[in-house]
Amino acid sequence: MTASAAVNGPTAAAPEPRDRWGAVVACGLAVFITAVDLNVVGVALPTLGRQFDASPSAMQWVILAYALPMVAFILPAGRWGDGVDKRKAFVLAVAGFGLASILVATSRSLEMMVAARVVQALFGALISALVLATIAISVRPATMGRAMGVAASLGPLGGAIGPAGGGLLIDWAGWQWVFLINVPVCLVAGWLAWTAVPASDARLRPPRARWLVDAALLGIAGAALVLGLQEFGRLGAGLAVGAVLLVASVVAGALWLRRRDARPVVQLLRNRMVNRWMLGLFFAATLNGVLTFLTPFLLTRGIGASTSVTGFTILALSAGMVVFAPLGGTLTDRWGAHPMAVLGALLLLAGAVLMLPAGPTWGVGDVAWRLALVGAGTGLIASSTQTAVMTSTPPQLGATAGALSALVLNLGFAVGPAASALAWQLVDTDIARTTPAYAVGAVAAALTVLALLAAPRRSASAPGPGAGPSAPEAAGA
Template identity: 30%
Template structure:
């Protein structure tokens, strides 16, 4: 039995770390133009600051979810929090773009250790009929992070420099560690074997696909990179990932990716949907940040303030949407939210011109927040609702991994798309031109350049529109959620005491 009498303090302690991870992502988006100028980097290298983090975040998630099952989510979460905090310090003292990318990769590893434990604890200590409220808090944290991250990032970049978007994590990480140590209980552990061949195949495959997509425009899609072309790298990555899936199907001991989980229709569809969400969330803010700061000449703080309506509306509504998910079929909430997000992004595309009044861009931001409030909670609760408690860690790891895979692919794809559209709209326009257009100058780019640059950024937003639109279609096929036999037995057995000293018991592997 994993259910505890007072699960909310544990959840609050865990989402503090989750909040830090999300804030870090949104802070870095706002800081990208400043990093590009200060470290004398090009656009592709700066986007690798995000891609390296997301890649190192995504690849280990299958095994870090299992680590939580094997050693307890509390222990693994605390280790990840220490790694994330120390890597943030490393990011803040990095003096060149290569060191920053390496530090971000280590930071991603820390995030990979932390994130599955948050979802696993929700799935193990909250029964399905109360999980919507817990996921509502989870969604509200995401909304508040979208508010705090850009604003805090803008203020820090303007006042102290981009380094402080990472250094701010250090005191926050220490506080999160102390709270988790105090309030998160030890839960049952389950013996697992680890599929190291699966880890290698998934890591190599993902890296080849992401490198090929993101660097294709830099090298030229037909150019030789070593002995093969860029397209050859992508195809090799896809084949490696296919080999990974095939290995998971024949591995009878304990596969890294339990394909049996996908027999549950809602779990399978939720993973498809969250992959598109991850792609869309990464593809959405980068063109907007460059539009506001480069084309329009806003400071990082002013650019961040343009997104405040989105974050305020999402943060306020997410808890209510989560509770509604316990009473209404969550697929209709998710569909409405995702369709609204796609509509809001289309509205942005129609309005984005070099001279549109900035206040006209605030209503689509608010509509975007309305849609985002209905995305995270219903998808996450649908994914985990039918899973038995003993498989919560594996299921949470898979779900989080697919979201991050979408994010990694979104980061690579938006880099390639932005670079391609800039080459088409402004031939010869390069990172040096961005550096000359010092973000924060009232004029921004000269009119002739601003028109082409704005067109490139608005066209790039279509990637996010497509991602959220496909996700909305996927959720329409959700089946009505059911309560599993294991959870009925769990509900009948009564709660466990809320204590940090629960004995850890080893159970047979599922």
């Protein structure tokens, strides 16, 4: 056999696939900076209110201008991401997020800042949709858990660093640097993605105009759901308003489900390999939303802790996630997603149940270790569940699955505070009567256990390109 035949002939060995950890780090940095940005704004609001001479009710739009478009555009962003080259799309997303951050930092009025925050949210939605899909094409299935663990740990790390770091930046350098700090991180993430993420033959193309209708319906459904739950907590006339808003949410969601671009999402949710894991993620996020809303009231009004002590105590929740998400990913690669997810759910349930008797007789340490227990369970669930979802999803729907996962997490974090506030309102918000509110979290934790126990014990490998819709069809072409 000639040398060329030895190299090019049918018996030539295919190159071994390799893990592209630079791509994983790029995704982790993107998750980190979007989490920082989401959590740092609350610290900056008083300073921004003085800067723009705006009322607190007006300043809430700095947050809503980011949160609402994220919910509205994340699934259309996933639909777009499935039809384009992931490397180019990811670089575009982080570059756009960095440029939008500059626009926010250079805003001369509240109106300009709100508009810039909307632009920032659009690119943030694209990042959230692309992260899991980009990791999935950059590492081997045997190391998927470890890669997912990196991303799952950097999100809560950003959430924990954001408020404290933002306060220091505002004091030392001015509020603009709360947003400008995003730029160098985006540059590094973009460079790493360009050099490490595998390229494909797909090109970037403009989004479909019809996706604006999808975004509007999804935005209405999400906003009406959260606002409806909040109105229920007002009781009296709020019950009627809440009922109307919940009906509006259901109607908007039903209209969206009838649209063409909802079909791939419905296809994923009909897959038992995916829907049980998504349910587990949702209920785990709901519990975390309950704890982050209710526990500061317990610490400050019940136990009498200072604001700074309260902030450090709440960090125990994030610390548990940061430590256990990478560990959960490593163990997922070794033992599988199902046992790690169920173990995480049991830790979640234990922490939630142990929070039920919370009251003024507790100390800060009593709260901290319980939060750390929930954080550990959440970290195990996040890395194992996202690994299971991506290994059970057809490659041509990877960005849609990633977007759906991010949407489920965001909805859980939003529903948790609203539902626990309603339960607390029913017992007159006495700090000594938090058990009904914490019971909402315990129920969510129990549902997490049930959902993950019902999940398949083995995540099937994602079907090949021939299974499910083709790439153009998946992208809504």
